[in-house]
Amino acid sequence: MTAGRLRIMRGREWARPVRPARREVLSVLPELEQGRPPLLFVPGFGHGAWAFAEHWLEHAASRGFPAYAVSLRGHGGSEPAPDASLRAYVHDVTQVAAELPRQAVLVGHGAGALVVAHALARYPARAAVLVAPVFGGWSALGAAVRRNPVGTLPALWGGRLRLNRRQLFSAELPDAAARAHLARLGRAGRRAQWRLLFPGGLEPAVGRPPVLVLGSPDDRVVPAAALTRVARRYGSAPLLFPGMGHDVMLDARWREPVDALLDWLVKEPAPAVAALSR
Amino acid sequence: MSISTDHGGPDDAPATSALGSDGRPVSDRGDTVCVIGAGASGLTAVKNLREHGFGVDCYERETGVGGAWNWRHDRSPVYASTHLISSRPFTQFPDFPMPDSWPDYPHHSQLLSYFERYADHFDLRQHIWFGTEVVRVEPVEGDRWDVTTRSTGGYGPERTSRYAAVVVANGHNWSPKLPGYEGLDGFRGETIHASAYQDPAQLRGKRVLVVGAGNTGCDIAVEAAQQAAACWHSTRRGYWYAPKYVLGRPADQVNDLLLWLRVPRRVRQWLYHRTMRLTVGDLTRFGLPAPDHRVYETHPIANSQLVYYVGHGAITPVPDVRRFHPYGVELTDGREIEPDLVVFATGYLPRFEFLDPRLVGDDAGEGRPTLYLNAFPKGYPTLAVVGLVQPDSGLFPISHWQSVLVARLLTLRQDRPERAAAFAAKVASAAGERYSGRVKDSSRHWFEVGHVDYLRAVQRALNDLEATK
Numbered sequence: 001m002t003a004g005r006l007r008i009m010r011g012r013e014w015a016r017p018v019r020p021a022r023r024e025v026l027s028v029l030p031e032l033e034q035g036r037p038p039l040l041f042v043p044g045f046g047h048g049a050w051a052f053a054e055h056w057l058e059h060a061a062s063r064g065f066p067a068y069a070v071s072l073r074g075h076g077g078s079e080p081a082p083d084a085s086l087r088a089y090v091h092d093v094t095q096v097a098a099e100l101p102r103q104a105v106l107v108g109h110g111a112g113a114l115v116v117a118h119a120l121a122r123y124p125a126r127a128a129v130l131v132a133p134v135f136g137g138w139s140a141l142g143a144a145v146r147r148n149p150v151g152t153l154p155a156l157w158g159g160r161l162r163l164n165r166r167q168l169f170s171a172e173l174p175d176a177a178a179r180a181h182l183a184r185l186g187r188a189g190r191r192a193q194w195r196l197l198f199p200g201g202l203e204p205a206v207g208r209p210p211v212l213v214l215g216s217p218d219d220r221v222v223p224a225a226a227l228t229r230v231a232r233r234y235g236s237a238p239l240l241f242p243g244m245g246h247d248v249m250l251d252a253r254w255r256e257p258v259d260a261l262l263d264w265l266v267k268e269p270a271p272a273v274a275a276l277s278r
Numbered sequence: 279m280s281i282s283t284d285h286g287g288p289d290d291a292p293a294t295s296a297l298g299s300d301g302r303p304v305s306d307r308g309d310t311v312c313v314i315g316a317g318a319s320g321l322t323a324v325k326n327l328r329e330h331g332f333g334v335d336c337y338e339r340e341t342g343v344g345g346a347w348n349w350r351h352d353r354s355p356v357y358a359s360t361h362l363i364s365s366r367p368f369t370q371f372p373d374f375p376m377p378d379s380w381p382d383y384p385h386h387s388q389l390l391s392y393f394e395r396y397a398d399h400f401d402l403r404q405h406i407w408f409g410t411e412v413v414r415v416e417p418v419e420g421d422r423w424d425v426t427t428r429s430t431g432g433y434g435p436e437r438t439s440r441y442a443a444v445v446v447a448n449g450h451n452w453s454p455k456l457p458g459y460e461g462l463d464g465f466r467g468e469t470i471h472a473s474a475y476q477d478p479a480q481l482r483g484k485r486v487l488v489v490g491a492g493n494t495g496c497d498i499a500v501e502a503a504q505q506a507a508a509c510w511h512s513t514r515r516g517y518w519y520a521p522k523y524v525l526g527r528p529a530d531q532v533n534d535l536l537l538w539l540r541v542p543r544r545v546r547q548w549l550y551h552r553t554m555r556l557t558v559g560d561l562t563r564f565g566l567p568a569p570d571h572r573v574y575e576t577h578p579i580a581n582s583q584l585v586y587y588v589g590h591g592a593i594t595p596v597p598d599v600r601r602f603h604p605y606g607v608e609l610t611d612g613r614e615i616e617p618d619l620v621v622f623a624t625g626y627l628p629r630f631e632f633l634d635p636r637l638v639g640d641d642a643g644e645g646r647p648t649l650y651l652n653a654f655p656k657g658y659p660t661l662a663v664v665g666l667v668q669p670d671s672g673l674f675p676i677s678h679w680q681s682v683l684v685a686r687l688l689t690l691r692q693d694r695p696e697r698a699a700a701f702a703a704k705v706a707s708a709a710g711e712r713y714s715g716r717v718k719d720s721s722r723h724w725f726e727v728g729h730v731d732y733l734r735a736v737q738r739a740l741n742d743l744e745a746t747k
Binding site: 005006007008012013021091095101102122124206 | 368532537682744
């Protein structure tokens with residue numbers, strides 16, 4: 001589990017709560033209620049709820065999971081928020097999670113996984129899945145600059161982070177589909193983007209949720225070593241899907257990771273019951 | 279969602295049977311923890327104990343969750359127009375935010391829906407035995423507890439179950455504290471305690487005397503100003519009436535900005551006094567007594583409208599009541615007024631009728647337990663009281679962290695018993711500690727805590743427990 005202690009004092013949160021914003025939430029619900037926990041998909045920077053509405057929401061619902069996806073403020077159909085901070089994104093996720101009828105499973109993709117990791121300290125999720133997690137830091141910046149200097153460097157000065165086709169998708173995805181997805185990409189708030197350079201301050205998750213990390217060894221945004229690092233933080237190893245790009249939920253073989261994710265949720269045992277010493 | 283309606287108790291077959299102190303059979307609930315009450319504090323206790331892996335049986339005398347905030351409950355003190363006096367960030371559970379779309383100071387019906395959603399979201403109802411009241415809680419060997427329950431109202435047989443630990447969360451704002459005035463029995467007008475006040479219609483057209491300057495007293499005085507033929511507001515002392523908004527923001531958020539910036543108390547008091555001068559003005563000009571204490575020495579009265587209606591002449595501030603006459607009330611300044619209705623907003627006293635007061639350190643039996651962190655009694659490491667605080671902020675985050683501490687402590691009894699023993703030693707040495715700076719010594723302030731001081735103390739206690747892992 002993540003290092004660090006439970007934090008009670010939140011003077012900043014109390015004194016300067018995050019300004020409310022209108023949020024887009026897309027959902028697909030199963031035809032029959034099967035008692036499965038709702039899933040809340042959190043897209044990465046530049047992506048909106050649409051990224052999950054393409055394939056994963058429908059598929060999760062077809063397997064009995066109520067599936068929701070939120071667009072972080074400034075993304076997708078949510079309210080524009082060019083100055084949004086990471087704290088505001090975390091607020092968006094905890095707000096939507098708490099509005100769901102039952103304790104939710106948080107699924108974060110890319111930098112959305114970092115948002116989910118922070119949200120886990122504020123909301124006791126049933127479980128969490130970090131998909132191709134971008135936790136930032138200088139080594140991540142180095143890798144991004146090497147692979148895509150033109151798309152990455154402007155972001156250092158508050159410009160837009162532009163990820164290219166080769167980073168996001170495998171060659172298997174038809175060009176037309178890839179172009180359509182790329183055209184829908186937006187941009188994250190400047191302050192939130194800068195936080196990727198200084199991603200410290202991650203607090204421990206409340207409620208002891210099981211955490212699964214999954215990604216691709218061929219992801220050209222998140223190196224395999226970074227996947228392992230994140231998974232180790234949560235005491236596990238990453239589940240890998242070779243041959244896929246960073247946007248596993250939009251790539252040609254999108255079904256494999258989501259099936260693995262749902263299989264894991266079905267099998268994940270309930271936390272053990274504690275016993276008191278007498 | 280399943281809701282239990284059996285009034286007898288848990289339907290799981292007991293693993294073993296034992297005999298209670300009176301020779302009656304006892305269902306042994308093993309390592310299960312008993313929580314008493316399904317109000318805000320009880321719900322968060324159930325949720326946090328479950329989250330830490332404990333089995334929980336929660337007994338609730340009413341048929342729904344929400345405790346004091348469920349106006350259908352006969353012990354609920356809320357009335358039709360009750361709104362929060364602490365803004366949302368201070369009121370919500372730290373891990374279950376209130377919706378962004380809600381106002382800064384939600385209505386009591388929103389609070390109830392919040393607790394119902396909390397119970398459903400975390401699937402808590404299956405652990406709650408509704409319509410079941412706790413009759414007795416007695417310690418037995420091995421730091422365990424025999425809890426005797428029966429159907430609310432005394433129907434049906436009593437049942438006793440044995441638990442590994444008990445968390446008392448029965449609330450402390452339901453048993454009215456009534457003042458004893460000379461001549462009160464012979465008074466021919468109507469008298470009610472604020473707990474019986476439900477609706478402004480009760481005040482309409484009447485000459486009303488409201489006694490007490492707590493938040494409830496001030497709220498009812500404001501309602502009387504709008505509905506009654508006349509309203510007198512009797513206060514024993516002068517108070518600080520803080521507006522709900524200053525500088526365009528909820529006042530408690532502005533105050534916490536200063537706390538977050540670690541501005542010294544003296545400076546905060548000076549700033550507060552300056553702000554009050556600039557916004558509310560000189561209260562004595564309206565006939566209100568000057569405060570006899572500096573601000574932050576009692577929990578604030580958050581009311582933007584009281585001074586407004588005093589300024590309109592709709593509320594007449596009067597001093598304390600000296601005695602009652604059959605048709606009038608004599609005040610300490612010699613004046614006599616003739617109200618039709620007297621509302622005693624004189625507060626509440628905690629009651630643990632199912633518990634020997636000595637178990638919670640109330641040796642004098644006056645209703646004031648001696649507890650560490652207002653939660654842990656000396657000598658009983660598996661007993662805790664949650665929610666027995668009167669904070670200068672919202673109560674529910676405090677109940678949340680108290681119950682997290684209880685859950686972690688109970689876990690520690692298994693994992694690191696020596697650390698649990700160290701905590702017990704701390705409880706013995708620090709029981710009765712205050713977390714509020716200097717406050718008036720009256721029953722109104724028995725459980726007063728400064729939310730920052732108190733939560734820092736809980737943080738230290740949690741850190742001490744975690745440091746050993």
